[in-house]
Structures are given as C-alpha cells and as structure tokens.
Amino acid sequence: MLFQVGGQGTRPTFFEMAAAQQLPASLRAALTYSxxxxxxxxxxxxxxxxxxxxxxxLLMMVLEAHSLRTTDASFSESLYGLRRRAVKITHKKHSSNMESNDKIQHSGLEKHQKVISVAFLVILPYIKSKLHSIYNKEREARLQASLWGHDDDGLDESNFLLDPGESSHSQVESLRIEGSSLTHMKKRIMAIIAACYPWIHATNEGLSFAYQLLYLLDATGFYGPGLHALGVHVCRATGQELMDSSSRISRIRSRELERLRGPPWLKAVQRVLLSCIYTTLDYAQTGLIAAVFFFKMMEWWYQSAEERMSAPTVYPPPPPPPPPKVAEDGIPLPPERTLCPLCSQKRVNPSVIAVSGFVFCYACIFKYVSQYKRCPVTLMPATVEHIRRLFHDL
Known part of the structure; x- marks a missing residue:
C-alpha cells in the first residue's frame, strides 16, 4: 500500500486521482465567484x-468532449498527465495444472465509451446539482411552513388569464381545475424528489467512499463507481503518448479541413472559424486556470490596497520627554536610586510627584509639599494632589 507516495508505474496515486476529481468543483466555484x-x-x-x-x-461539455476526443482523458485528468484506458481481461491456462489466470490489458477508448464518459462527467453532475437545488428549495419551503403555517389563500393564476365578464363560468372553472391539478402534480414531484434525494446522495457518497478506500488499499483499479461501470482504468500517460498527442490532434484536424464543402469563399470562412475554435480549445485548459489564478491575485492585490487605505494611520509613539533638571537650590539626588532624596534612607511607601517624576518616601514628601508647596528637587510648584502612591513592591 504505502499510500502510493512514490508514484511509480502507470497506476496514478490516490492523491493524483483526488486532485483530478476535485478540480472541476473548484473551477466552478472560482468561475462563479469571479x-x-x-x-x-x-x-x-x-x-x-x-x-x-x-x-x-455547457462549458464543461465542450471541454470534456474535446479532451476525450484528442487525449482519451477528461479535462482535469489531462492536466495531470493521466489517460483513460479500456480494461480487457484475458484468461490464460497453464498446461501443467490447468489453472486459469486473469490478465488485465489496456486499450484505447471506444467511441461509445467517450460518449458515456461525457455523460458521467457532465450530465450526471448537472442532474445532481439540479436535484440538490430542488431539495434545498423544498426544505426551505417546509421550514417556512412550519414557522408561519400553510398559506392556502393564494391567488390562482388562471383568474388573470380570462375576463370573467367575457368568459363563461364553465371555462373559468375548467382552467382553474387544470391549473390546480398541474400545481398539485408539481408539488408532488418536488416532494418525492426531496424525500428521495437524501437516500440517493448518501448512496452515491457511500459508493464513492468505498471505491476510494479500496483504491487506496490497492484492492481495485477503479477510483469510482462511474469508472467501474464504464470498464475504464485511469493510467499515467507515457512519454510516447504525450509526444503522439500533438500528431494525433493534427491528423484529426487535417481530416476535418479536408471534409469542407462549398465554394472557395465559404471554405475560407469555415477554415477561419475552425482555426479560431482550435486555438480556443488548445489554450482553454491553461488559459482558464491561469485566468482564475490571475483574477484571484488581482482581487488579493486590490483588497490589500483597500485595506491599507481604509486602515487608520498608526504613528510611532513619541519619544519620552527629557528628565527634569535638578534646581541649583534644590535637594541633590542620592547616589542610589532606592534612597529617598529627603531622608537619604531606603524608601518606605514610595510615592512620586506628578510634576517632576521623582520618587520619595510618602511621609517625607507629604510633609515637605504640605509645608513648601513645591518639589524638593526641581522646585516646581506642587500640591498634595500631585502625590501618587507606587505599588510596584506588591
């Protein structure tokens, strides 16, 4: 098993198959958002x-049909260098014990396998998306009905089609009955779809999970139930196959150009149209994905620019003011910062004067400011309201 990380041989790894399967959904989400x-x-x-x-x-049908026609792979599989191969099992018998051994052989896709592959890749996801939207609408309608109650007093559309003064009562009655029956049938169909869709979705997801788990454990060569129903294996393209793809495409297009019929001017117009179509299809894979990435990059660029413009301007904090100078007639500062300039002892209940920022003992500075109404160091005017207690020792 080893999770097939090495990527040896023609069998794709589980991660390659998972990436190829998830690419259409991611591409659709990106295109819808764009x-x-x-x-x-x-x-x-x-x-x-x-x-x-x-x-x-419609877009995926064009891309898948062109990719299957030219490379025997889906749109996403061709981007990862993968190819679809029809499975043929041959039985061989040994001459000694007459035991039969099964040998798997791969060959190119038949025309009907390509058509069915397009149906599995495009039509079935489209039907699933429609069923999912119907289920969501029916669930929202039921939730609304449970919250607000049923509204049966709505107006019939048939009442607006004919003028009652100019139409007979029987015609109006028949149209009303017909319209009500169609509406009732439509509601029944919607209710049936809403009731069956969860089971269908759970069955599909369960089968897909089982096949993917078996594929991861090397128990099967089919990544999904659709590939098993088609009898198709997904293999890595060899170097020769990648080189032969361009020559194969040129042969197909040369045959199509040879089949043109009509006057010379009509053939010239048809050649120009076919050339435009071929050029669009050749660059559809890389161009589509590159356009999505370019759009996302430009969106990120402009979004970041708008965020920078709308964000408030953050200025750097201003530098701290210079420390106040000691006055000539003021008390000199002690050599150690832990000593009080007034009593020259270690500070007890340290307190600061807001006007100067110097720290003293609370009793010393309170007594001094109460008497002299100034800072003892800078001689700046101060009152007892400017004294602030410091609690850094707690």
Whole structure:
C-alpha cells in the first residue's frame, strides 16, 4: 500500500486521482465567484449567474468532449498527465495444472465509451446539482411552513388569464381545475424528489467512499463507481503518448479541413472559424486556470490596497520627554536610586510627584509639599494632589 507516495508505474496515486476529481468543483466555484464580482459592475452578467448550472455544464461539455476526443482523458485528468484506458481481461491456462489466470490489458477508448464518459462527467453532475437545488428549495419551503403555517389563500393564476365578464363560468372553472391539478402534480414531484434525494446522495457518497478506500488499499483499479461501470482504468500517460498527442490532434484536424464543402469563399470562412475554435480549445485548459489564478491575485492585490487605505494611520509613539533638571537650590539626588532624596534612607511607601517624576518616601514628601508647596528637587510648584502612591513592591 504505502499510500502510493512514490508514484511509480502507470497506476496514478490516490492523491493524483483526488486532485483530478476535485478540480472541476473548484473551477466552478472560482468561475462563479469571479462572475459574481464582475456582475457588481456589469449587471447583465446576473443573467449568466441565474443559469450558472447550465452555463457551467455547457462549458464543461465542450471541454470534456474535446479532451476525450484528442487525449482519451477528461479535462482535469489531462492536466495531470493521466489517460483513460479500456480494461480487457484475458484468461490464460497453464498446461501443467490447468489453472486459469486473469490478465488485465489496456486499450484505447471506444467511441461509445467517450460518449458515456461525457455523460458521467457532465450530465450526471448537472442532474445532481439540479436535484440538490430542488431539495434545498423544498426544505426551505417546509421550514417556512412550519414557522408561519400553510398559506392556502393564494391567488390562482388562471383568474388573470380570462375576463370573467367575457368568459363563461364553465371555462373559468375548467382552467382553474387544470391549473390546480398541474400545481398539485408539481408539488408532488418536488416532494418525492426531496424525500428521495437524501437516500440517493448518501448512496452515491457511500459508493464513492468505498471505491476510494479500496483504491487506496490497492484492492481495485477503479477510483469510482462511474469508472467501474464504464470498464475504464485511469493510467499515467507515457512519454510516447504525450509526444503522439500533438500528431494525433493534427491528423484529426487535417481530416476535418479536408471534409469542407462549398465554394472557395465559404471554405475560407469555415477554415477561419475552425482555426479560431482550435486555438480556443488548445489554450482553454491553461488559459482558464491561469485566468482564475490571475483574477484571484488581482482581487488579493486590490483588497490589500483597500485595506491599507481604509486602515487608520498608526504613528510611532513619541519619544519620552527629557528628565527634569535638578534646581541649583534644590535637594541633590542620592547616589542610589532606592534612597529617598529627603531622608537619604531606603524608601518606605514610595510615592512620586506628578510634576517632576521623582520618587520619595510618602511621609517625607507629604510633609515637605504640605509645608513648601513645591518639589524638593526641581522646585516646581506642587500640591498634595500631585502625590501618587507606587505599588510596584506588591
């Protein structure tokens, strides 16, 4: 097992498969977020965000179909140098004991396997996303109903279609019954989907987890149930396969150019269109991911700049003022800082005068200030309110 960290052989590691599987979801989240930011300045992009499932499914269908057609790999697998190979099991028998051994052989993908692969990679995730949104809406509706109660007094849409004065009562009644039946059927379908989706989601996630665990333990060659249903293994591309990819793409495109029919001007227009499409598809993989990274980098750059502009300016603390000078007629300071300048003994209940900052014994400084109304060292005017007790010894 050893978690396949070494990466030897044609079998991809578990981490390579996990990264390739998570790339489409990460890419979709990045594209949705990018469009949401651009929509703040371009309101027409909100229409794209309203149909983000369809937009992303169409984009991935083009990318997956092109990647499977040219490289026999999905969009994310081709970025990691992986290829899909059809599994063929051959049975061999020994001449001595006539025991059969199974040997796995890999070959290129067939056309129907590519089509089904696109369905597994694009259509099934799209359906799952739609079911998930329906489940969320139904759950929110149930929560709202439990909080506020059912609202059955709503207005029927059929009442606004026909004028009651110009229509017969039977027509209005029939339209109302038809509309109510359709609404009731739609609600039943939504309720069924909301009830079944958790089981479907749990089954899918459980199967995926089981396959991934077995793949990690080298018990199976299939990373997921979809690959097992297709009978496809994901393998590392060899150097020769990577070199042959460009020649294979050129052969496919040359055949497509040879099939062009029509007058010369029409062929020229078709060649220009095909060249634009080929160029877009060639740089779609790297360009799309590079654009997302560039956008995130620019967003971080401008966000940090805005934070710097909006953050309050922090100035460095001012330097401390110079110590007050000892007056000529004042009491000189003792050689040791722990002694009181008045009694020349170790300070008892040390206290400071706020006007000068010198420390004395509380009894000494209180008696001196009460009598002379000044600091004994600097001779600055002071009162007993300027005396502050120091509690650094506690």
């Amino acid at each position: 469009l949401g930011v651009f929509a703040l300045r371009r309101p027409f992009l909100h229409k794209v965000l309203d149909y983000d499932d369809e937009f992303f499914a």
